[in-house]
Structures are given as structure tokens and as C-alpha cells.
Amino acid sequence: MEYIDPHLHMVSRTTDDYETLARMGCVAISEPAFWAGFDRGSVDSFRDYFRQLTDFEPKRAAQYGISHYTWLCINAKEAENVTLSREVIAMIPEFLDAKNVLGIGEIGLNKNTRNEATIFLEHLDLAVKYNQQILIHTPHLEDKYQGTRMILDMLMGDSRINRSRVLVDHVEEHTIEHVLENGFWAGMTLYPVSKCTPQRAADMIERYGPERLMANSAGDWGPSKPTAIPDLIMEMKKRGHSKELIRRVVYENPKTFFSQSKPFVHG
Amino acid sequence: MHERTAAQIIADEFLIARAKILELAATLDRLDRADGDIENSKQLVLLSQGMQILCDSESDKAKRVQLLMSRQYEPEWIEKMAIRRRDVEGS
Numbered sequence: 001m002e003y004i005d006p007h008l009h010m011v012s013r014t015t016d017d018y019e020t021l022a023r024m025g026c027v028a029i030s031e032p033a034f035w036a037g038f039d040r041g042s043v044d045s046f047r048d049y050f051r052q053l054t055d056f057e058p059k060r061a062a063q064y065g066i067s068h069y070t071w072l073c074i075n076a077k078e079a080e081n082v083t084l085s086r087e088v089i090a091m092i093p094e095f096l097d098a099k100n101v102l103g104i105g106e107i108g109l110n111k112n113t114r115n116e117a118t119i120f121l122e123h124l125d126l127a128v129k130y131n132q133q134i135l136i137h138t139p140h141l142e143d144k145y146q147g148t149r150m151i152l153d154m155l156m157g158d159s160r161i162n163r164s165r166v167l168v169d170h171v172e173e174h175t176i177e178h179v180l181e182n183g184f185w186a187g188m189t190l191y192p193v194s195k196c197t198p199q200r201a202a203d204m205i206e207r208y209g210p211e212r213l214m215a216n217s218a219g220d221w222g223p224s225k226p227t228a229i230p231d232l233i234m235e236m237k238k239r240g241h242s243k244e245l246i247r248r249v250v251y252e253n254p255k256t257f258f259s260q261s262k263p264f265v266h267g
Numbered sequence: 268m269h270e271r272t273a274a275q276i277i278a279d280e281f282l283i284a285r286a287k288i289l290e291l292a293a294t295l296d297r298l299d300r301a302d303g304d305i306e307n308s309k310q311l312v313l314l315s316q317g318m319q320i321l322c323d324s325e326s327d328k329a330k331r332v333q334l335l336m337s338r339q340y341e342p343e344w345i346e347k348m349a350i351r352r353r354d355v356e357g358s
């Protein structure tokens with residue numbers, strides 16, 4: 001089945017992964033800017049990263065017939081460095097006209113600190129000023145609930161934000177309702193260990209329905225599985241769900257969401 | 268939306284759930300055998316409270332375990348952190 005992975009960090013994956021993804025039916029990827037595993041030292045380091053995301057990575061994906069889209073920001077972990085964050089935010093507009101940029105992301109919170117919240121709000125200003133869509137990272141484990149509520153407070157406290165153009169990622173059982181009932185899109189992230197499994201994601205689809213709901217692998221340089229979406233497809237097939245429902249979650253929904261920014265073309 | 272019956276779910280998932288209970292049981296045995304005292308460990312308390320949620324008669328177990336393992340959300344966090352919000356309506 002054709003599918004889209006709306007959150008996958010291909011800069012940290014091999015070309016062999018692109019081949020596997022293509023064989024599994026992946027036709028498009030969106031890659032939010034994130035933490036490299038170490039804190040970068042300067043704005044130029046981010047400039048090079050954004051060149052990689054907007055120039056090199058789409059070419060690598062295209063060799064396997066996969067469309068590559070991206071989102072730009074300084075991630076929540078490095079947002080602790082407010083001075084560097086402001087330099088990066090000031091530089092981002094250099095790249096906003098690139099063909100594959102869908103918006104600002106993945107912005108959010110990590111440890112739910114004051115500096116992270118300050119930089120999150122400054123990213124919102126940037127997104128509004130340039131009419132960009134937003135992709136949001138919610139914190140993990142014990143920080144997720146508090147951080148997700150804080151993020152929703154900041155989004156809903158800003159009347160300029162169009163909720164149907166915001167995707168809140170890494171939702172789980174205790175945060176999904178808050179995100180969906182307030183009109184945002186929600187992404188469930190499938191991890192091999194410690195977080196949401198394909199089974200629990202299928203449960204959430206059964207419980208909340210497919211409206212504004214999608215799934216991603218958030219594959220990166222850590223333990224993660226870039227082919228997690230085919231696992232979800234398998235789980236849903238095993239449970240007897242229709243092709244239409246599965247396709248809605250893994251293909252139509254990301255397509256509909258992305259299309260608010262750039263017309264979706266693949267192949 | 269197609270939903271499996273309870274009978275189908277128990278047939279499909281009994282062995283998986285059984286294996287997960289055994290993993291938990293073996294973890295508790297491992298703790299038991301090990302030297303050292305963790306009676307006051309916050310993590311141990313959370314695990315035992317989590318297991319109580321599994322055994323009680325209420326629904327929404329996954330969500331309740333998640334909330335049990337979560338830091339508290341305070342609605343007044345913006346004021347407490349003294350975040351200066353951009354005056355959106357007024358500007």
C-alpha cells in the first residue's frame with residue numbers, strides 16, 4: 001500500500017533505508033529539523049543543515065521515487081540557548097522559498113522550561129509572519145502531558161494561529177484528546193521501545209476515528225524503525241479494518257495536511 | 268469502522284498478554300533477589316500503583332497509567348514562569 005511518513009529524519013539514515021522505504025510503498029516523507037545528538041555551535045552550522053534538508057536530501061530521496069518535504073526551526077533541546085536560537089530564527093527566512101519547505105518545525109518543548117517556551121513563542125511569531133504551517137514536537141515520557149498542555153495553551157492563546165494548519169506530533173493516550181478536540185491535527189509516533197506501538201496506535205484510531213489523525217515513525221539516529229508505518233498497516237489489516245480507513249490515515253490525511261502548504265506531488 | 272468482538276480479541280491476544288505478565292513477574296522476582304533496599308523508591312511505588320490500575324474495575328487503563336507516570340500540569344504556568352506573551356489582540 002502507498003503511504004506517506006510525515007515525520008522521518010532521513011539525514012541520519014542510510015541510502016539503503018530509502019530503498020527499503022520505497023519497496024515498502026513509501027511515496028513521500030516530511031522531515032522536520034531536529035537535534036543532531038549534540039548541541040551545534042553556531043548559526044552557520046544550522047545554515048548548512050538547512051541546505052542539506054532543502055537541497056541534498058530531496059535529491060537522495062528522488063533516486064528512489066520518494067518525494068521529500070521538510071520543516072525548519074531550532075529544536076526544543078537547543079532552544080535552551082536563547083541567543084543562538086534567535087540567530088537561527090532570524091536566518092530561517094533565507095530558506096522559506098525552497099521548493100520542499102512545508103513550514104516551521106519540529107518546534108515544541110523538551111523539559112518544559114522557560115527558555116524553551118520563550119523560543120517556542122518566537123517561532124510562532126515567525127510562522128505567522130511568513131504564513132507558514134507548523135509541526136510540533138511534544139516531550140516524551142513523564143514530561144509529555146505537562147508539555148503538551150503548555151504547548152496547547154500557547155497555541156490557543158494566540159488568535160492568529162489557524163489550528164487546521166498545525167500538526168501536533170507524538171500524541172499518546174493521555175494527550176490525543178486535548179489535541180483533536182481543539183481542532184489541531186495529531187500525529188502518533190511509533191517506536192520499537194518505550195513509547196507508542198503499532199497496536200496502541202491502532203487502538204487510538206479505533207477510539208477516536210481517522211479525522212485529522214496520522215502516524216509516523218520519527219526514525220532518526222537513535223533506536224527507531226523507519227518502516228514502522230507498514231507495521232501499523234499490517235496491524236490494522238490483521239484486525240480486519242478496511243483499505244479505505246487505513247489509506248485515510250497513512251496517505252490521504254498527510255496529503256490533505258501538506259497540501260495546505262505545497263501542492264503534493266510524488267514520484 | 269470494523270471492530271473485533273471481545274471473543275476475537277482474547278483469542279488473538281491471550282498469548283501476547285500472557286507473555287507481558289510473565290515479563291513483569293520476572294522483573295519483580297529479579298528485584299526481589301537483588302541486594303539493596305528500594306522500599307522507598309519512587310519508581311517502585313509508580314510500578315505498583317500502575318499494576319493496581321490494571322487490576323481495578325475502571326476503564327481507560329492506558330490513559331490512567333500514562334497520567335500516573337506524568338508530571339503535573341499547572342494551568343497558571345505562564346504567570347509562574349513570568350513568560351512575556353506577545354500582546355496579540357492589542358498590538
Ligand SMILES: [Zn+2]
Nearest residue numbers: 032034106218
Ligand atoms: Zn522528530
